[in-house]
Amino acid sequence: MEQETKVVFKGNSEGLVIVIPEEYEFEQARKEIDNKVSNAARFFMGAKIKVTYRGMNLTPVQEEALKDIMDEKSGAVIESFSKDEEPKPNQFAARVVQPKPVPGRRLLFAGVDEGNCKFVRSTVRSGMRIEYDGNVVVIGDVNPGGEIVATGNVVVLGTLRGMVHAGADGNREAFIYALSLRPTQIRIAEVIARMPEDEPESGTLRPELATVKDNSIVVEQR
């Protein structure tokens, strides 16, 4: 476990967090921080950072000393240097502070009312797959075997015969709209729907809107 008891630098939304093992002497901590900062000087160069620390308790004088080292060796402007407010009982907890965002687990795409949009200006044919983090508008048809996967809404200004997945990262607020809606399958978030098979092909376009209501996809004429 030799590796575990070391000064660790971490980034967070505020700036830099330094985790100093509680059992450390000040002098040991000072040396390690000095080393680390000197090695990473180019990384910090020119940045303005707030520094907090966890673990060991420092006196104001010691805090000032460490701030000076960082100021001098890193080339960055240290705006503040203080004890982290959140009490972290041990280092392991400190190590898992910032889970990396996992696709699908991140915050939902928030632009279903207003946001990023991709325009597809051709027919989406069999074998084509359009993936987009945002809303998708197709000016043309989506044919059987064609697929659209969007984290936002999908609007098809033509006939939708293929597969469309709106709100693909789990957003149930997303909708699917088509001038003629006869898809092989539509999905909104994790809800899947097939179209009734006996629906007659009518010559005229009948615009329809698909949304999620009470755990199922509801299609209504618009």
Add this chain to the structure above:
Amino acid sequence: MGEVIVITSGKGGVGKTTTTANLGTGLAVQGKKVVLIDTDIGLRNLDVVMGLENRIVYDLVDVIEGTCRLKQALIKDKRYEGLHLLPAPQTRDKNAVTPEQMLKLCDELKEEFDYILIDCPAGIEQGFKNAIAGADKAFVITTPEVSAVRDADRIIGLLEAHEIRKPRLIVNRVRADMVKRGDMMSIEDIIDILAIDLIGVVPDDENIIISTNRGEPAVIDGKSMAGQAYRNITNRLMGQDVPIMDLNVSEGLLSKMKKLLGFKTA
């Protein structure tokens, strides 16, 4: 300067080879200089349909590898002035040729012939890429079946991705009686999905099987419905305005057509 047309479909067995043979013969009968290239390396059969199998000495790969001169490999069809075939080897595979080599070959043939028709293999792999490499235009063949239409749709997308714009559609093996009963997709249904221009409709005709087995293209048979359809396509290809053959005189089709037209203008 000639024109290179690839005849393709995605799905197998929809009539690429038959169409290539018939259009080629039709063009030659009209006095054009035509060469047909079979790019289905390893599974050749254009030579059989043309009845020229026993005259093959050299093939496409021999030309590309420089084993022989282009002129040596071209088989002249003695029945129709101006018709030539460049057969595929049966003992190699599709990787024996690259798209660059095909492009070069097509450019060379364009100098001398009016039409170069390329019979494309089924599928979307190497053979397809070779076949379309040198093409200026494409004819997409489908039959009125959902699987064939699905594959045709994929092919159209791939052609567009390879900068072959506005491919034209041939619907093969249409049975008017079945369409009338609503048991078969209608031409309108197919065009509605594929959204490309139609150049011809070929009815399902048992004479095709007879003529194919004999190695005599149906296009020269005055009594064959399919032969007439191929003659029409040939004429359209040469720029004449020939109406699409009326396979179905029922009210249903006409009213559907009107509906379609009415909708388009609306």
